[in-house]
Amino acid sequence: MHSSNYDPHILRHNTSFLLFSLLNALRTELLHAKQPERKIDICGVIGACVTALEALVEGLCGPDPRMFAYCPSDDVQRLRKIAVGQNGSDTISFANLIALIDGVTTALQTHDARATTLARRAIEACAQLLGLAYPAPNMDIVQVGSGSEPQFTLVQLPPVPIRPGRHASKPVAKLNCQEGDLLSQLFSQMFTIEFPASEVCAAMCLKFQEELPIELDLLLGQQTYEEGRHAMLVKGAFERLGGSIEDFDPCFDIWDNFLIGKSLAETLCIEHFLGEGYALGGDYMMADQQHGLGRYDLEAIFLSLQADEILHVKNGLDWFRRLAGEDAQYLIARLEQQVAVPPPPEPWFGADLRRSVGFTESEIRQQKLFSQSLSL
Numbered sequence: 001m002h003s004s005n006y007d008p009h010i011l012r013h014n015t016s017f018l019l020f021s022l023l024n025a026l027r028t029e030l031l032h033a034k035q036p037e038r039k040i041d042i043c044g045v046i047g048a049c050v051t052a053l054e055a056l057v058e059g060l061c062g063p064d065p066r067m068f069a070y071c072p073s074d075d076v077q078r079l080r081k082i083a084v085g086q087n088g089s090d091t092i093s094f095a096n097l098i099a100l101i102d103g104v105t106t107a108l109q110t111h112d113a114r115a116t117t118l119a120r121r122a123i124e125a126c127a128q129l130l131g132l133a134y135p136a137p138n139m140d141i142v143q144v145g146s147g148s149e150p151q152f153t154l155v156q157l158p159p160v161p162i163r164p165g166r167h168a169s170k171p172v173a174k175l176n177c178q179e180g181d182l183l184s185q186l187f188s189q190m191f192t193i194e195f196p197a198s199e200v201c202a203a204m205c206l207k208f209q210e211e212l213p214i215e216l217d218l219l220l221g222q223q224t225y226e227e228g229r230h231a232m233l234v235k236g237a238f239e240r241l242g243g244s245i246e247d248f249d250p251c252f253d254i255w256d257n258f259l260i261g262k263s264l265a266e267t268l269c270i271e272h273f274l275g276e277g278y279a280l281g282g283d284y285m286m287a288d289q290q291h292g293l294g295r296y297d298l299e300a301i302f303l304s305l306q307a308d309e310i311l312h313v314k315n316g317l318d319w320f321r322r323l324a325g326e327d328a329q330y331l332i333a334r335l336e337q338q339v340a341v342p343p344p345p346e347p348w349f350g351a352d353l354r355r356s357v358g359f360t361e362s363e364i365r366q367q368k369l370f371s372q373s374l375s376l
Contacts, residue, residue: 008108011104011111012111016053018100019049020053022098022126023049025094026045026046026126027224028158030042030043030198030202031161031202032158032165033164033165034167036167036235039228040235042129043198043224043229044125044225045125045129046202046221046225047229048121051121052118052121053221055114055119056115056119059112095136098126101123102123102134105120105123160203164255166252169246169248170246170247183242186234186237187238187243189234191251192251194227194230194234195227195231196252196254197227201221201271202220203258205217205221212264216319223312230308260338268323269328272313272317272319272320274335274336274340275339275341278342278343278367281353285344285345286298287299288348313357317357321358332366343368
């Protein structure tokens with residue numbers, strides 16, 4: 001059988017499955033990476049994979065991605081065995097995976113030019129990130145789809161780490177007061193908010209693979225990319241002001257909160273409802289503060305961050321309610337005292353903003369009460 005005779009639906013399925021394998025491998029890499037530059041690069045490639053997958057999934061099932069199934073055929077099971085590693089290795093073989101995607105995408109290109117182009121951009125970006133040669137040597141699609149069992153061992157991705165990788169810190173130097181305060185704020189934005197959020201979104205997909213809807217998988221992949229972009233913007237400002245990450249200790253508060261979640265619904269409640277949701281408006285507050293200090297470049301950064309966070313909260317609330325169902329209010333009440341982030345004060349609290357993302361009137365009142373209880 002020649003690759004040109006393959007059903008384009010099967011080819012899209014196989015390409016999608018392999019890209020999802022690559023996406024999860026990149027998520028694992030993100031959690032183990034220590035240097036911020038590496039984390040930012042990985043987030044960027046995750047974004048490229050998500051863009052390609054959205055096009056492929058649309059080709060598979062039209063406007064309703066719930067019709068997508070991960071394993072529609074024996075071919076995909078064989079592909080998976082090759083994709084995840086070989087010879088008993090305990091880590092994914094990126095080179096193998098990229099070669100496979102390249103081979104399947106080559107067969108797909110006559111059937112779906114747009115999705116093929118996007119997939120190639122994704123794997124080219126991944127190859128560059130990993131220092132691998134690209135184009136990869138094409139693997140024969142016939143061999144992949146044949147009845148003979150490939151000689152590869154099926155292994156699992158490395159487990160989600162107890163804590164994600166972080167830079168090494170040194171004793172904190174005494175900093176100039178005004179500049180030191182600003183550097184501390186920017187470092188906190190990077191390593192207390194942005195990088196941890198990207199890691200939690202990645203880890204959520206790895207930890208709860210069995211119950212993860214395809215639409216949410218892609219949304220969390222897109223958010224991972226956007227959190228990495230936020231970190232890149234803040235990192236640039238931090239370094240222009242003379243900041244060095246080694247001068248500050250790592251923070252794992254958001255990660256430790258993530259570990260409290262025992263289900264996908266609980267984790268969405270912790271990260272998107274009680275975390276990003278309660279904190280909504282905080283970036284507006286930071287933008288106003290920077291405007292008052294005449295730092296208009298920083299003001300623009302925080303305004304752009306808030307624009308993305310509004311969508312993150314809206315999507316997160318929607319999915320939390322879908323998955324939690326009748327247990328939603330119980331979970332909120334149970335987890336609030338453990339993990340809730342203090343909402344910003346007025347005028348940045350923004351009841352109208354909170355309504356726009358999907359908070360109910362009773363939830364907005366509870367957030368105000370929670371904020372007041374912290375200030376007593």
